[in-house]
Amino acid sequence: MNDIKTISEDELLARIKEIIVEYSGQKWALIPLVQKIQNEFGYIPPPSIPLIAGSLGFFPSEVQGVISFYAQLYTTPRGRNVVRVCKGTACHVRGGKTILKLVKQHLQIEEDQTTADMEYTLETVACIGVCALAPNIVIGNQVYGNVNPKKLGQLFKRNGG
Amino acid sequence: MQPVTITLNGREVSGHPEMTILELARESGITIPTICNEPHLTSIGSCRLCLVENEQNGALLASCVTPIVPGMVINTESPRVMEHRRMIVKLMLASHPDSCLVCDKGNRCQLHQIASDLGIGLLELQRIPQTAAIEEVNPFIERDMSKCILCAKCVRACQELVVEGALDYFQRGFIARPATLNNSPLENSECTFCGVCVALCPTGSLMEKKRVYQGTTKNLVNTTCPYCGCGCSISLEVKDNYIVAARPGKVDTENEGTLCVKGSYGFDFIHSPDRLKKPLVKVNGAFQETSWEKALEETAEALNLIKEQYGPDSLAVLGAVKCTNEENYLLQKFARTVLGTNNIDNSSRLYNPATRLGLGTSIGFPGTTNCLEALEQSEVIVAIGTDPAASAPRVNYAIKRAVKLRGAKLILIDPRRTKLSSFAHLWLRPKVGTDLVLLNSMSRLIIDESLLDKEFVTRKTDNFDALPGALEKYSLEYAETLTGIKKEEIHSAARLYALADQAAIIYGTGITQHPGGTASVKALFNLALLTGNIWRNGGGIYALQRDNNGQGACDMGALPDFLPGYQSTEDLQAKKKFEEHWGVSLPANPGLTALEIMEQIKAGKIKGLYIVGENPVLSFPRSDFVTEALSSLDFLAVQDLFLTETARLAGVVLPAASFAEKEGTFTNFEGKTGRIRKAVAPAGECLPDWEIILRLANKMERPLPFSTIQQVMEEIEELVPLYEGYLDSEGKYQNEWGFWKRRSHRWHSLKGFPRFSTAEYTPPEKKINEDYPLTLLTEAVLYHFGTGTRSSRAWRLQQFSPRIFIRINEADAKKLGLSPLDKVRIISPVAELTAAVSITGALPEGIASLPASFPEAPATRLFDINLDTETKTPSLKACNVRIERIDDHE
Numbered sequence A: 001m002n003d004i005k006t007i008s009e010d011e012l013l014a015r016i017k018e019i020i021v022e023y024s025g026q027k028w029a030l031i032p033l034v035q036k037i038q039n040e041f042g043y044i045p046p047p048s049i050p051l052i053a054g055s056l057g058f059f060p061s062e063v064q065g066v067i068s069f070y071a072q073l074y075t076t077p078r079g080r081n082v083v084r085v086c087k088g089t090a091c092h093v094r095g096g097k098t099i100l101k102l103v104k105q106h107l108q109i110e111e112d113q114t115t116a117d118m119e120y121t122l123e124t125v126a127c128i129g130v131c132a133l134a135p136n137i138v139i140g141n142q143v144y145g146n147v148n149p150k151k152l153g154q155l156f157k158r159n160g161g
Numbered sequence B: 001m002q003p004v005t006i007t008l009n010g011r012e013v014s015g016h017p018e019m020t021i022l023e024l025a026r027e028s029g030i031t032i033p034t035i036c037n038e039p040h041l042t043s044i045g046s047c048r049l050c051l052v053e054n055e056q057n058g059a060l061l062a063s064c065v066t067p068i069v070p071g072m073v074i075n076t077e078s079p080r081v082m083e084h085r086r087m088i089v090k091l092m093l094a095s096h097p098d099s100c101l102v103c104d105k106g107n108r109c110q111l112h113q114i115a116s117d118l119g120i121g122l123l124e125l126q127r128i129p130q131t132a133a134i135e136e137v138n139p140f141i142e143r144d145m146s147k148c149i150l151c152a153k154c155v156r157a158c159q160e161l162v163v164e165g166a167l168d169y170f171q172r173g174f175i176a177r178p179a180t181l182n183n184s185p186l187e188n189s190e191c192t193f194c195g196v197c198v199a200l201c202p203t204g205s206l207m208e209k210k211r212v213y214q215g216t217t218k219n220l221v222n223t224t225c226p227y228c229g230c231g232c233s234i235s236l237e238v239k240d241n242y243i244v245a246a247r248p249g250k251v252d253t254e255n256e257g258t259l260c261v262k263g264s265y266g267f268d269f270i271h272s273p274d275r276l277k278k279p280l281v282k283v284n285g286a287f288q289e290t291s292w293e294k295a296l297e298e299t300a301e302a303l304n305l306i307k308e309q310y311g312p313d314s315l316a317v318l319g320a321v322k323c324t325n326e327e328n329y330l331l332q333k334f335a336r337t338v339l340g341t342n343n344i345d346n347s348s349r350l351y352n353p354a355t356r357l358g359l360g361t362s363i364g365f366p367g368t369t370n371c372l373e374a375l376e377q378s379e380v381i382v383a384i385g386t387d388p389a390a391s392a393p394r395v396n397y398a399i400k401r402a403v404k405l406r407g408a409k410l411i412l413i414d415p416r417r418t419k420l421s422s423f424a425h426l427w428l429r430p431k432v433g434t435d436l437v438l439l440n441s442m443s444r445l446i447i448d449e450s451l452l453d454k455e456f457v458t459r460k461t462d463n464f465d466a467l468p469g470a471l472e473k474y475s476l477e478y479a480e481t482l483t484g485i486k487k488e489e490i491h492s493a494a495r496l497y498a499l500a501d502q503a504a505i506i507y508g509t510g511i512t513q514h515p516g517g518t519a520s521v522k523a524l525f526n527l528a529l530l531t532g533n534i535w536r537n538g539g540g541i542y543a544l545q546r547d548n549n550g551q552g553a554c555d556m557g558a559l560p561d562f563l564p565g566y567q568s569t570e571d572l573q574a575k576k577k578f579e580e581h582w583g584v585s586l587p588a589n590p591g592l593t594a595l596e597i598m599e600q601i602k603a604g605k606i607k608g609l610y611i612v613g614e615n616p617v618l619s620f621p622r623s624d625f626v627t628e629a630l631s632s633l634d635f636l637a638v639q640d641l642f643l644t645e646t647a648r649l650a651g652v653v654l655p656a657a658s659f660a661e662k663e664g665t666f667t668n669f670e671g672k673t674g675r676i677r678k679a680v681a682p683a684g685e686c687l688p689d690w691e692i693i694l695r696l697a698n699k700m701e702r703p704l705p706f707s708t709i710q711q712v713m714e715e716i717e718e719l720v721p722l723y724e725g726y727l728d729s730e731g732k733y734q735n736e737w738g739f740w741k742r743r744s745h746r747w748h749s750l751k752g753f754p755r756f757s758t759a760e761y762t763p764p765e766k767k768i769n770e771d772y773p774l775t776l777l778t779e780a781v782l783y784h785f786g787t788g789t790r791s792s793r794a795w796r797l798q799q800f801s802p803r804i805f806i807r808i809n810e811a812d813a814k815k816l817g818l819s820p821l822d823k824v825r826i827i828s829p830v831a832e833l834t835a836a837v838s839i840t841g842a843l844p845e846g847i848a849s850l851p852a853s854f855p856e857a858p859a860t861r862l863f864d865i866n867l868d869t870e871t872k873t874p875s876l877k878a879c880n881v882r883i884e885r886i887d888d889h890e
């Protein structure tokens, strides 16, 4: 993902229009198009939905439906680091729930929210495949196993939180 | 194609190769429960309730999406099937909320029905009820998404039938729900409250709001919507003499299970406390209730007296675009035989004659040439002078379906941006009043570039030779200068239209209410004729009618110059036929048109007027003049549902039954006839219009020979060729009489081939008046209708759209220093009105628009009486105004 850009909404929409034009009238191109927008901005700004719909020949609600169907597509800005707390069975029995609560406290946000400084976005996942190390969390691309409250504090400090 | 044979529950049955197992089962009388399947929606196979077992391999198949294959052995009720079906329903019930028990959907809930059919008692599952906030700010629809079982019928209805696309699934898995864009409430979405999704929703998640009657209604009455000229079939739910709800008529009816907001939620004017309940007579300037006997006596005496003193042509009759065919037939017969005058007209005079004249002279058939199904098959559709999203919603659906689902290309010709603009392939925005130039230049280009259907033109048309010369001056350059549309765009539009195999043209009041509308209709017809788009299965010309029975009123001869079935009053043979049949001699001269009647009242020539279901004080131009004229009459009788602005001026007011309180037929703009049926007893002492007319004729001692509505229809069948074959062999109404009859009749009535006619553009006299710099267009609105008499008394419509707005362009608003919601005075040379301001980007600079359907500010008032010389239609589409802000302290 690119760095988050701080640009005005007008500029944002102008740029999005430029991207959309290339796909005008091509219904099949919905997914590549929204991916392209997401790659550039880190998310798909909601005002772009009616524009995408109009240009490709969808209803806006349809485009929203598709975007909301895919967990990898976002309509809110995302932080520089995505924190994923595991809610899978193994992590759950080893205190995953408490970990999630603590992370929320640390970051002062709820699930699927982003910190005001755009540093962190909090998500949960169902098992990341390293159950032996449960409870697990992932920050960015890095997995941290056997997390406990103390370790958590350090993690977020280390990551500048 | 070879039929396919399969074994179904041990029996051999055959069907077409493309059939699904479900379809074949239904055809063979086997019931398979379904939830997500709906014959007129695409099948998605999501609920899995329709499972059947393939006994050859034990596979469980969703029968609604599985095609039949030769030799299949299918069991629809095997133990495995039943077990799975029960489990599916149990799972649905397990996530259903407790409020299910007291749900208003009651016995209409499909989930309930299926659960009890399958004998599901104990759930044996842990319940995880859904929760959701109930959305109910708007006055029409209540959404409780906790009861949603994800059948997607609402989503498909909205996308595939009415093509608004307000809904789609949002998110996925357990939390997925149908939602609007940004999950906003319906009133902030594309939703037009057509109610189609509500009618299809199998559970209580979509419900009409505030059902007046809680509980289940058993009685459904199939009838026809009383509002616009689309004539949708609708079902009224009736309980205890009360209409509880309306929903789309059966799916196999013309409107395919769709309605608009007026059809679904506009019916409750029937039960309005404002309904007249008893006849009224005016005594010393005030109305008093009286008996039918006295009211009719007074009316009969007054009419007879005027007739004796001043002759039959001192009387006139106005009506009735809202009444049935039978009533219109009776009314004109009453005028011609009882009163003895041809002075009868109806308010479709305000929009229809351009079509009657323009098409009538060219094809001998005054109206739409094809049906809406054919419109949907067209490759190219030209929509001009109409905003069907507001004025003819069902046509709007058909256009959008053609574009969205069948890839048709829409050429939209409208200076305003309308809801159709986003569906248009080409959107041309001519200057107001220059449509004719545009159309003529398209015709010329088609001839110049040899895009015409030469064979058709040579073999099947007359008078082509007159055309090229007459079109000489309409070059692209000339057209560009006058219309303001770029040459290239006109060129593309002409080519697109000409090169399509099947192309349709739809036009509305934007054509017919402009002065010179007849010429524009002729120009449209020339286009269709040049390209052979007249007799084809797809394509054709669609002339929209505003009122539910404007077409029928004219068909039945409620016109001054035509006897029933467009047989001219001056055609001696026709006249003789009617005279022989009716046993009277008929007046020789054609009568007066609606506005001429007003003028002649003012001139003292007409002394007595009988108005049935029309409200000229609001619907005609210059209401001051109309009011003065009506007040000066020796005698005025008005027959209506309400004490309208016009009825207030009457000496006698006769309370009439509404469409839901009587029997009869309406004819829609396509020429298809729909049945109306009595659902409830008339309010108070109201009587059906037909019965009032018959009683009045009796009182005048010239009885008309009918006692039932069927007898009237029989006479219509006999004397009106267009309506032959309307009754079946047992003398009963045929429900779906066809417009095909009408089409085939047209072939017979046509002498020679369809004719080209030249249509010359006459520029308006250049009277630029600095005092009135803005052009004001009148427009239809979705949530109200006509003069608003009925829609303002339908509480949901009124609550949702309570006040009148004038829409003006941003730049004009800036110039005038106006902000949204400011109150303004709209001043024309003849009158002024007040309205609130709405600022829009949809209108070009210099153009404002005002809806016509708000009784407190009737836009018609701003118009001077300015009759088209040919059609006597007053111009009611565009006038010049200025706008002034009203400061708060005023």
Ligand code: SF4
Pocket: B147, B148, B149, B150, B151, B152, B153, B154, B155, B178, B197, B200, B201, B202, B203, B205, B206
């Ligand atoms: S709201 Fe009704 S129609 Fe729509 S998906 Fe849910 S259950 Fe089906």
Ligand code: SF4
Pocket: B154, B157, B158, B162, B164, B165, B166, B167, B190, B191, B192, B193, B194, B195, B196, B197, B198
């Ligand atoms: S009421 Fe009509 S427009 Fe609104 S969501 Fe339902 S189907 Fe769509």
Ligand code: SF4
Pocket: B225, B226, B227, B228, B229, B230, B231, B232, B258, B259, B260, B261, B262, B263, B264, B392, B393, B394
């Ligand atoms: S489209 Fe016209 S006829 Fe159909 S429901 Fe609406 S108002 Fe009634």
Ligand code: FES
Pocket: A086, A087, A088, A089, A090, A091, A092, A126, A127, A128, A129, A130, A131, A134, A135, A136
């Ligand atoms: S459950 Fe957390 S990693 Fe598997």
Ligand code: FES
Pocket: B033, B034, B035, B036, B037, B044, B045, B046, B047, B048, B049, B050, B051, B062, B063, B064, B065
């Ligand atoms: S009816 Fe076949 S899957 Fe729903």
